[in-house]
Amino acid sequence: MELKKSQISKEIRKTIIELANKSKSPHVGSSLSCVDILTVLYFDVLNLQPWENRDIFILSKAHAAMSLYSTLARRGIIDEKLLNGYYQNEGTLPAHLDRFTAKGVEVSAGSLGHGFNMGLGMAFGFKKKKQDRKVYTLIGDGESQEGSIWEGALFGSKLGLDNFTAIMDYNNLQGYGRARELCSFEPVKSKWQAFGWHAVEIGGHDFNALKDAFCEYTQGKPKIIIAHTTKGKGVSFMQDQLIWHYYIVTDEHKKKALLELSDI
Amino acid sequence: MRNTFINTIIDACKIREDVFIISGDAGLGVFDEFKNTFSDKFLNLGVAEQNMISFTAGLSMTGFKVYVYNIIPFVLYRCYEQVRNDICYQELPVTLVGIGSGITYSPQGMTHYSVEDIGIAQSLPNMKVFSPTDPIEAKLAAKFSLSSGSPVYVRLAKRGEPNIHKNETFDITEPQLIEDGEDIAIIFHGSIGLEVLKAREILKKDGILPKLISMPMVMPINGEKLFLMLRNLKWVITVEEHFINSGIGSMLSREYVKANPDWKLSTLGIPDGFIHAIKDLDGMREYFGISATRIAEYIRKKATV
Missing domain, CATH: 3.40.50.920 (Rossmann fold)
Incomplete structure (x- = not known):
């Protein structure tokens, strides 16, 4: 299973590189950062059958949309053909999420600090309806500077939303610098604990640790998984490099990246 | 107007399972009876308007017909982007109930006046906007919102206004x-x-x-x-x-x-x-x-x- 997931995540990364190159759109580093998290979610955690009663995944850091689209296609939720129209004239998929464009895009998002809170509302709604459905929301570390995140944090625990899991993609590289240097970011884990959340801190590229963290039951408490990741993960020259928040993947970059991702 | 609007929604709760009211710590006394009768359909989300609106959008997506009650700056100004992206962009049938239209709250000060809310609402595609002149119009706007598949914003003054209309049998969408x-x-x-x-x-x-x-x-x-x-x-x-x-x-x-x-x-x-x-x-x-x-x-x- 471990090998299979690593193979799947590699394929998703390749798709992201192809998409970024074809579209000349930014955020390839942000998208590569969370691939392993999405792989574990979509291939090992989310209950997607029956579809109308599925678990929900919300990509709150929606600038990593390429990661979601590629994962949805790999999982067979959207037709791979849809990817051809990503960020194109008369296209099919925008750079930030529009829920009317594709199955599996649960919410429209792109402005930070919205998806997390919509997820809380959904988790509350499922509880009210006594539906056994879980909600997972991926937030960025830069996104965690939004006041709305902390407003939601105050209420998520009060409402006992143990069907809600937030994952922080903690790559410590936001648009223009390191989260830890820009503001008083740390200690992250104890901040969330102080807000009444069950907080765990793990390696965000460790499939087993992710799976265990997702599956841990936290009676009466919402969960945050602080996943330490590497921006640009999987492509050596993109890893932990600030420029790959915005840089465009040229044909040359693509060739090098795909070669690296072909190595097992 | 306020009480007539809210009472129309509360009456609907008696026959509908899906109606849910969210307040942002506003409306002292307005929901007392409601909270006792329908404690599971009311939530005070405190002084946190960004979360209040996004949370509402999520709740709406699970099938609830959600009403958000607050003074106008806190349903439309503080959380404008949440209303724009999470409710209007996503075409959710949420109703924002804003109290204190215009300069109703004089002399509370500018922060509490709502003299540009219709201008702001005009910039929100999919939004239906009502500004009732009396309790009868407020009641019909409430009925419209209950059956609306679109986002609705209702601007109300306060309570205690007299009726201007003599009957309730008109189309609230028309002049x-x-x-x-x-x-x-x-x-x-x-x-x-x-x-x-x-x-x-x-x-x-x-x-x-x-x-x-x-x-x-x-x-x-x-x-x-x-x-x-x-x-x-x-x-x-x-x-x-x-x-x-x-x-x-x-x-x-x-x-x-x-x-x-x-x-x-x-x-x-x-x-x-x-x-x-x-x-x-x-x-x-x-x-x-x-x-x-x-x-x-x-x-x-x-x-x-």
């Missing part, structure tokens, strides 16, 4: 003829309607009998119906407790340019600018020229030139 008249028409929305009615009484003594038209649905504006009602007139005046630059006066100006009618158009309201004057509501309306006497005076002067 309403309150008093018939000749040559002149006054178009209004919201609680300023009472001042307009009084102004007409004053003008009557001078033999001036303007037509009075209430516009409970201010967005989208039903221009076709309205212009039919304005045929054969010489002068149309809009009166509103809102900035002139972005309320129905300005909307009607745009329609006016398209239709190029024979009548002249004047727009009364609050000039754009931060309000530093400290007066009660009556004093403030007088100050801005939208009290009954000032409206009558304005019309008398121009009508008799």
Whole structure:
């Protein structure tokens, strides 16, 4: 299973590189950062059958949309053909999420600090309806500077939303610098604990640790998984490099990246 | 208006499973009975408006018909982007119930006035906007919202306004003829309607009998119906407790340019600018020229030139 997931995540990364190159759109580093998290979610955690009663995944850091689209296609939720129209004239998929464009895009998002809170509302709604459905929301570390995140944090625990899991993609590289240097970011884990959340801190590229963290039951408490990741993960020259928040993947970059991702 | 609107929603709760009310720590006393009877359908999300609106959007997506209750700055201004992206962009049937329209809360200060909310709402595609003039219009707006598949924003003044309408059997989406008249028409929305009615009484003594038209649905504006009602007139005046630059006066100006009618158009309201004057509501309306006497005076002067 471990090998299979690593193979799947590699394929998703390749798709992201192809998409970024074809579209000349930014955020390839942000998208590569969370691939392993999405792989574990979509291939090992989310209950997607029956579809109308599925678990929900919300990509709150929606600038990593390429990661979601590629994962949805790999999982067979959207037709791979849809990817051809990503960020194109008369296209099919925008750079930030529009829920009317594709199955599996649960919410429209792109402005930070919205998806997390919509997820809380959904988790509350499922509880009210006594539906056994879980909600997972991926937030960025830069996104965690939004006041709305902390407003939601105050209420998520009060409402006992143990069907809600937030994952922080903690790559410590936001648009223009390191989260830890820009503001008083740390200690992250104890901040969330102080807000009444069950907080765990793990390696965000460790499939087993992710799976265990997702599956841990936290009676009466919402969960945050602080996943330490590497921006640009999987492509050596993109890893932990600030420029790959915005840089465009040229044909040359693509060739090098795909070669690296072909190595097992 | 406030109590009539809320009571209509509460009545619906008795027969519908899906209605849910969220308050942002506002409306002391308004929901007391409701909270006792339907404790599982009410949630106070505190002083955290961004979360309140996004949370509402998520709740709506699970199938609830959600009402958000707060004073207007806290359902529309503080959380504008959440309303734009999470409710309107996603086409969710959420109703925002905003209290304290215009300068209702004078002299609480500018932070508590809502003199540009219709202007802001105009920038939100998919939004249906109501500004009821009396409890009957508020009730019909509530009924509209209950069956609406779109986002709805209702701007209400406070509680205790008298009824202007004599019956409840009209289409809330259309302009309403309150008093018939000749040559002149006054178009209004919201609680300023009472001042307009009084102004007409004053003008009557001078033999001036303007037509009075209430516009409970201010967005989208039903221009076709309205212009039919304005045929054969010489002068149309809009009166509103809102900035002139972005309320129905300005909307009607745009329609006016398209239709190029024979009548002249004047727009009364609050000039754009931060309000530093400290007066009660009556004093403030007088100050801005939208009290009954000032409206009558304005019309008398121009009508008799």
